[in-house]
Amino acid sequence: MPNPSDSAVTDLKRTPLSPFGVLLESPAGDADFRDIAPETLGRWTDEAKVVVLRGFKLLEKEDWVAYCETWGEILQWDFGAVLDLNIQEDPKNYLFARGSVPFHWDGAFAKATPHYFMFQCHEAPEAGGGETVFCDTRLVYQDASEELRRRWEGINITYRTDKLAHYGGKVTRPLVDIHPQSGEKVLRYAEPLPADKFLNPLSVEPEGIPEAEHEAFIEEIRDITHRPEYCYAHGWRSGDILIAENHSLIHGRNAFVGDSSRWLQRIQIL
Numbered sequence: 001m002p003n004p005s006d007s008a009v010t011d012l013k014r015t016p017l018s019p020f021g022v023l024l025e026s027p028a029g030d031a032d033f034r035d036i037a038p039e040t041l042g043r044w045t046d047e048a049k050v051v052v053l054r055g056f057k058l059l060e061k062e063d064w065v066a067y068c069e070t071w072g073e074i075l076q077w078d079f080g081a082v083l084d085l086n087i088q089e090d091p092k093n094y095l096f097a098r099g100s101v102p103f104h105w106d107g108a109f110a111k112a113t114p115h116y117f118m119f120q121c122h123e124a125p126e127a128g129g130g131e132t133v134f135c136d137t138r139l140v141y142q143d144a145s146e147e148l149r150r151r152w153e154g155i156n157i158t159y160r161t162d163k164l165a166h167y168g169g170k171v172t173r174p175l176v177d178i179h180p181q182s183g184e185k186v187l188r189y190a191e192p193l194p195a196d197k198f199l200n201p202l203s204v205e206p207e208g209i210p211e212a213e214h215e216a217f218i219e220e221i222r223d224i225t226h227r228p229e230y231c232y233a234h235g236w237r238s239g240d241i242l243i244a245e246n247h248s249l250i251h252g253r254n255a256f257v258g259d260s261s262r263w264l265q266r267i268q269i270l
C-alpha cells in the first residue's frame with residue numbers, strides 16, 4: 001500500500017453534489033484512493049456527508065478490508081465484513097430484489113451503529129434506476145418548526161422485523177437523537193415495510209402520540225424526509241466508490257428499471 005499523502009489531493013476535481021455531498025474525480029482514471037490520507041477523507045465525509053470518488057481503481061476484497069480497518073473497527077456480520085449487494089433470482093430479503101428500498105439507517109438491528117459505510121460499484125445498472133437516495137436528517141430537523149420539533153422530541157419508535165437475512169429483531173429508538181460526534185440533532189427513522197409489498201415486513205410503532213395519529217405521523221415523516229431539498233440521489237456508474245456518514249443520514253434505493261443488474265460491495269465502519 002502506498003504511503004498516504006495529502007499530495008494526492010491536489011489533482012482532484014471537486015464538484016459539489018446537490019443538495020449536499022461532493023464528487024471527487026481523479027483525472028488519471030485509475031488513481032489509488034488510498035493515496036488520500038484516511039483522516040482527510042474521513043473529515044471530508046463528516047463535512048459533506050456523502051463523498052463520491054470517481055476515476056479511482058476498485059480494490060480487491062482483502063485490500064479493501066485492510067484499508068477500511070485504518071478508518072476504524074469494521075462491523076462484522078455472519079457473512080463477514082463485506083456485503084455483496086446484487087439482484088438475486090430468489091431473494092430472501094428485499095435488499096436483493098428489484099423493488100425500492102425505503103428509508104432506513106444502517107445498523108438499527110446491529111450491536112453498534114456504524115459511523116460510515118463505504119461502497120464499491122463493480123457493475124452499475126445499465127437501464128437505469130437503482131439510485132441510492134440519501135436524506136440529510138440534520139437539515140430536516142433544522143428546518144422544522146419549534147412546535148414540530150417539540151412533538152418529535154417526545155416520540156420513541158419500536159421497529160420489529162423477522163431475521164430473514166443478516167439482521168432482525170425488535171428495537172426501540174427515539175426519533176430525535178444526538179449525533180455522537182458533532183452533537184447535532186438528527187432523526188433516526190426507518191420507513192415501514194408492509195407485508196403485502198415486501199419479503200421481510202418491518203413494523204413501525206410510534207410511542208408518545210395517540211394511536212389514532214400513527215398513520216398521519218408516518219405520512220408526515222415520509223412527505224418531509226423525501227423533499228428534494230433534503231435528498232441526494234446517487235445514480236451509479238461502474239467504478240464509483242461512495243462513502244456516507246450514517247449517523248446524519250437515512251437512505252434508501254429506487255427500484256431498478258427493466259431487467260438491469262447491479263453489483264455493489266459494502267463495508268460498514270464503526
Ligand SMILES: [Fe+2]
Nearest residue numbers: 104105106251
Ligand atoms: Fe442500508
